[in-house]
Amino acid sequence: MRCLIELHYLPSIACFSILLKHESIVLEAHEHFVKQSFRNRCTILTANGVQNLVVPLTGKHSKVTIKEVRIDYSQKWLNNHWRAIASAYRNAPYFEYYADDLHDILFRQPPFLYDLNRELLTICLTWLRSEIPVLETSVYEKTAEQGVTDFRNALIAKKPETLDKYYTPVPYTQVFGKAFVKHLSFVDLIFCQGPHARKVVEAGAAGK
Numbered sequence: 001m002r003c004l005i006e007l008h009y010l011p012s013i014a015c016f017s018i019l020l021k022h023e024s025i026v027l028e029a030h031e032h033f034v035k036q037s038f039r040n041r042c043t044i045l046t047a048n049g050v051q052n053l054v055v056p057l058t059g060k061h062s063k064v065t066i067k068e069v070r071i072d073y074s075q076k077w078l079n080n081h082w083r084a085i086a087s088a089y090r091n092a093p094y095f096e097y098y099a100d101d102l103h104d105i106l107f108r109q110p111p112f113l114y115d116l117n118r119e120l121l122t123i124c125l126t127w128l129r130s131e132i133p134v135l136e137t138s139v140y141e142k143t144a145e146q147g148v149t150d151f152r153n154a155l156i157a158k159k160p161e162t163l164d165k166y167y168t169p170v171p172y173t174q175v176f177g178k179a180f181v182k183h184l185s186f187v188d189l190i191f192c193q194g195p196h197a198r199k200v201v202e203a204g205a206a207g208k
Contacts, residue, residue: 002026004137004144005151006034006066007117009055010042010185014167016128017205018151020198024133027121028152029114030140033057033069038157040113042185046088047176050184053081055113065140069113078106085187092175094194098127102187127190128198170204 003022008015015038019025033039040055056072082103089095101123110116118134125132144150156162160183169182172193189197 002135002148003151004028004148006031006037006039006153007114007121008038008042008155009040009113009117010053010120010187011124012038012042012155012163012167012183013169013186013189013201013204014163014183015155016124016186016201017167018154019125019132020128020130020201021205022132022149024135026148027118027134027136028140029067029136030065030138031152032063033066033113034153036157037153038155039066039117041157042187043183044085044088044185045174045176045181045188046084049177050181051084051088053084053185055081055116057113067112067114070111071109071113071116073109078109082106089175089187089191092191095191097194098187098190101127124186124190128201129195130198167201167204168206170200172200 001022002024003018004026005018006028040057042053044051044053054077056075056077058070058072086099105119105123110119121134125134154162154166163183169180171180172189174181174188174192189200193200
């Protein structure tokens, strides 16, 4: 079975719990941008608690396809994001193993959000040792074709309960805090658990 889903910025662990359960991934390449969604934001855990990282965009994007949505590099978000990530995870057990790959992708500064998110998805799947084929739509279809499960807009940033629907959080040792914080970006898991990350994803996806 294939899954149809939109691209997210440094996706949540819940997102990968969906992806790893399917034979192939179909990316929605012709949707319109949705504001305040995971398409341009993620959540990490810092010394000061949970922090949202948001990629700023140029202009208004309600009437253009996702592939035409441009990132606003005139703002200093890139350095701020990397500073926040490095500060949050430099002491994590596996930060040094994965940080350079992530840094290189971010600082290549792809002009379009879709391209950045696709590169980030690709490296995350590589870290998970996944060889799932990744395809993309050729046109926008309101209803997914037969044999494809539609997960578009299934994970909603403003509604964390939507993530609970697809992933039961499996606690692991995080860098900060005594209480486990669920539904963070996958980078929290990979920096903390490294090659064990896939087992955590699959354990939380079991039975969902």
